[in-house]
Amino acid sequence: MKERMKKGFTLVEIMIVVAIIAILAAVAIPNFVKYRRNSQASACVSNLKQIQGAIEQARMAGKTDYADADLFGEKGYIKNAEKPTCPAGGTYTYLGLDDTSDPTCSIGKTLDGDDKSSWHILDKGGE
Numbered sequence: 147m148k149e150r151m152k153k154g155f156t157l158v159e160i161m162i163v164v165a166i167i168a169i170l171a172a173v174a175i176p177n178f179v180k181y182r183r184n185s186q187a188s189a190c191v192s193n194l195k196q197i198q199g200a201i202e203q204a205r206m207a208g209k210t211d212y213a214d215a216d217l218f219g220e221k222g223y224i225k226n227a228e229k230p231t232c233p234a235g236g237t238y239t240y241l242g243l244d245d246t247s248d249p250t251c252s253i254g255k256t257l258d259g260d261d262k263s264s265w266h267i268l269d270k271g272g273e
């Protein structure tokens with residue numbers, strides 16, 4: 147009788163623990179990925195707003211053309227800041243002062259077409 151009282155866990159107990167951990171991971175990981183993606187999109191939109199603001203300041207100041215050094219850095223409209231970069235690795239496009247279209251990120255709507263909070267664009271349609 148004494149030999150049956152071994153210390154440790156049975157296979158069923160270990161399987162239950164592993165199953166619980168698997169369920170928790172299955173719930174948590176997709177949410178983590180989604181929150182990370184959406185926070186990167188928010189940071190990107192914030193950068194686009196800053197770039198747009200700097201370009202509008204250049205336009206207001208009567209400049210006819212500008213370089214990145216006019217917008218960012220020591221003498222730029224965004225002081226003491228490097229040119230903002232997309233946290234998800236997109237590249238920014240912004241046109242000359244005569245073009246009033248919004249600055250854009252190369253990622254745009256490509257990450258999750260339906261989920262506006264993942265879009266890297268300035269105008270999300272009345273948000």
Ligand SMILES: [Zn+2]
Nearest residue numbers: 190232251266
């Ligand atoms: Zn972006």
